[in-house]
Amino acid sequence: AQTVTQSQPEMSVQEAETVTLSCTYDTSESDYYLFWYKQPPSRQMILVIRQEAYKQQNATENRFSVNFQKAAKSFSLKISDSQLGDAAMYFCAYRTMDSNYQLIWGAGTKLIIKP
């Protein structure tokens, strides 16, 4: 069975600096999707970034980028120029290519931004 592990329950970073959140996963599949979702204090989860496993190029969305290491089954999220609005829970998630729409979620990392 697939699993997703986020080993950092909590991380903190100084405003304007860069922080990396870790995620590892276990799967025997060769094609799949990986996601980072953000849950701010408002509790409404929003998609930050998405990566297809067959793409070697790391996904980037403005200040958010991933380091996808397929062989190591690692999918870390880098946030550059951290802002106070980045404070949130961040969840890593995995999805297979089949049609059951089911995501496997990590336990989450709480990111604290220090002003």
Next chain:
Amino acid sequence: DVKVTQSSRYLVKRTGEKVFLECVQDMDHENMFWYRQDPGLGLRLIYFSYDVKMKEKGDIPEGYSVSREKKERFSLILESASTNQTSMYLCASSFPQGNGNEKLFFGSGTQLSVL
């Protein structure tokens, strides 16, 4: 913007009560999901529905049932609430794209306490 509305932000119920959690989305999405979020466990899928009157069990369906009589509304029912069902419940919806690119849109969650 897609809006997913959960009827209650906070709910307190007594053990043995029948509890209804309502979720409505306004973007004509086929897929709707109910997740349970607990600290240290991430999100776990309770049930999902890919069409009206269709439902499939997720990872933890025991003690729960669902109803989807209309496309926009997906209800989670706790037949006889128990204290171990105290949790945050998140509803989500998506439009199936068949290529893994579907994006989940979440409600703001219902924090349920069962006393």
